[in-house]
């Protein structure tokens with residue numbers, strides 16, 4: 034059985050082609066991260082899978098049914114990018130209310146416990162912090178014991194602790210056999226959770242690979258240093274530039290080898306900084322180098 038089956042889907046908003054012939058299959062128990070820059074088409078894809086929108090062309094199936102049928106959506110949990118919670122209802126009441134729409138909801142106390150919200154059960158949602166609201170919004174996706182959940186940027190804007198609580202809850206759901214499709218701007222988040230990564234840009238699926246496969250492609254390091262000679266064209270540097278502050282910014286697959294080479298060659302560098310490339314940088318590199326072309330599973 035395929036839990037999510039998107040086949041040759043195109044969706045336009047006026048002149049904008051939000052999704053351009055996108056196909057994606059997600060099987061039972063998979064945890065898939067959907068990555069892409071702003072405006073890539075991630076939320077549009079989720080809205081088609083959840084039956085909120087129809088594709089212009091192509092076909093979308095959810096749990097072997099039409100996502101616009103309530104019978105298919107009973108097995109779906111969703112946390113959109115923004116959730117409006119009724120501000121005067123208490124946290125426990127909101128969970129009870131949403132759970133009441135499902136045949137076998139999770140007990141409210143158990144769900145709140147999992148999301149670290151037990152002591153907020155009697156608070157009005159309007160009094161919650163941004164992070165607490167977000168945790169509640171994700172908890173609501175799970176209350177009906179869904180077979181699949183769609184999470185649109187579940188932890189954007191959260192602090193480290195709140196993010197960890199959510200990651201744990203998502204892992205627990207997945208370990209129990211649940212299927213997850215989540216979007217994120219954060220490579221770190223996808224790295225922490227997903228087994229499979231789909232990269233989308235300008236409405237097109239650019240890569241669909243295991244997490245390891247994607248990380249190998251984006252395994253670039255960013256090296257910044259000050260040096261009296263030009264290092265941009267040095268062997269081992271895949272791309273680089275001179276910055277306004279007099280430093281050079283270099284991207285390399287092997288920062289250790291590059292630094293060893295500079296030391297043995299006697300290059301007098303200073304102010305050395307090394308870190309992993311961010312998703313945006315890695316993504317730009319993938320597009321620039323053409324490594325995404327023809328990439329597929």
Ligand SMILES: Nc1ncnc2c1ncn2[C@@H]1O[C@H](COP(=O)(O)OP(=O)(O)OP(=O)(O)O)[C@@H](O)[C@H]1O
Pocket residue numbers: 046049050051069070071072073074075076077078
């Ligand atoms: N309701 C709408 N009306 C008009 N254009 C839209 C609408 N929804 C999305 N778009 C456009 O479709 C494209 C894809 O948007 P979408 O929200 O799916 O991207 P995204 O990858 O989720 O972005 P973000 O990471 O910023 O949430 C964008 O160009 C966006 O401006």
